[in-house]
Amino acid sequence: MSEPYLPLYVGDYLRDTGYLTLEQHGAYFMLLMRLWSAGGGLPSDEGKLARIAGVSVKKWRPIWADLSAFFEVADGQITHKRITAELGKAGALRAKRAAAGAKGGAAKSLKLQKAPVAKATADPKQIIPDQQVRKEEPNGSSKKRGSRLPADWEPDVEFARSIGLSQTDIDLEAQKFREWWPAQPGQKGVKLDWGLTWMTWCRKALADRSRFARGSPPQRAPSQADVFAFIARKSQDDPGQEHEDRGRLRPAIPDLSAG
Numbered sequence: 001m002s003e004p005y006l007p008l009y010v011g012d013y014l015r016d017t018g019y020l021t022l023e024q025h026g027a028y029f030m031l032l033m034r035l036w037s038a039g040g041g042l043p044s045d046e047g048k049l050a051r052i053a054g055v056s057v058k059k060w061r062p063i064w065a066d067l068s069a070f071f072e073v074a075d076g077q078i079t080h081k082r083i084t085a086e087l088g089k090a091g092a093l094r095a096k097r098a099a100a101g102a103k104g105g106a107a108k109s110l111k112l113q114k115a116p117v118a119k120a121t122a123d124p125k126q127i128i129p130d131q132q133v134r135k136e137e138p139n140g141s142s143k144k145r146g147s148r149l150p151a152d153w154e155p156d157v158e159f160a161r162s163i164g165l166s167q168t169d170i171d172l173e174a175q176k177f178r179e180w181w182p183a184q185p186g187q188k189g190v191k192l193d194w195g196l197t198w199m200t201w202c203r204k205a206l207a208d209r210s211r212f213a214r215g216s217p218p219q220r221a222p223s224q225a226d227v228f229a230f231i232a233r234k235s236q237d238d239p240g241q242e243h244e245d246r247g248r249l250r251p252a253i254p255d256l257s258a259g
Contacts, residue, residue, distance in 0.1 A: 006032065006033060006036045019066075020066065020067075023055075023063065024063050024066055024067060026053070027053035027054075027063050027067060030052050031049070031052060031080075032080065034052050035078075035079070036083055036087070039087065040080075040087050041079050044073050044077055046060055046061065046064065049078075146187075146191050146192045147191070147194075148182065149182055149191075149194060150194070153194060155170065155198055156195060156198055157170055159198075160198075160202045163203060163206055165205065173202060181197075
């Protein structure tokens, strides 16, 4: 198996290869990379080595004359001491990681086998491991999230009746409730408990109706005829007062009969 990367010690390389030409540097690198991917050995065949370096056999011979000092030739193969050592380190590290992964997988499998299971429910097939049971958030938990008004929301009619709202009032307030909250943007339209929100809504509606019942109907502004009728009634008690009141009020009251 080819290792994913080739370690390069730049200082050592520059110190050992300072006398090489640019062409020799290129050939040296190509040989190192091919040795790394091949597992540390290449055939000691000048034709194949020349092809790896990308040059002709004739040109390869003087290049190899300088590069051969970096390699070892034995049993028809060339090797490189540093490449062989780094491949050994990489293989040992890979084996260590594989062993650790296998050990961790075995421990996890054993833990799952020993994990307790919940007691069987009415259906014996529905056995759920305890670790997979979702715990419901308590009412006071800060993790509890609100939601927007559900599309199938229905009002608590019994509560609305218990505080004094009629069925007609309940139907009207429920319709207003359904139209108001979905139209609210962002967090304004999000509530933790829509049941409590409905109760608050009903109490406010009842309070509004009570205030309206106690209030008086709006009064219209008196007309000119109303004013003069009042003065006429008043003059029955004091005839001399009528002329004075008409003169005082006339500038402030437009003559509706004019025009």
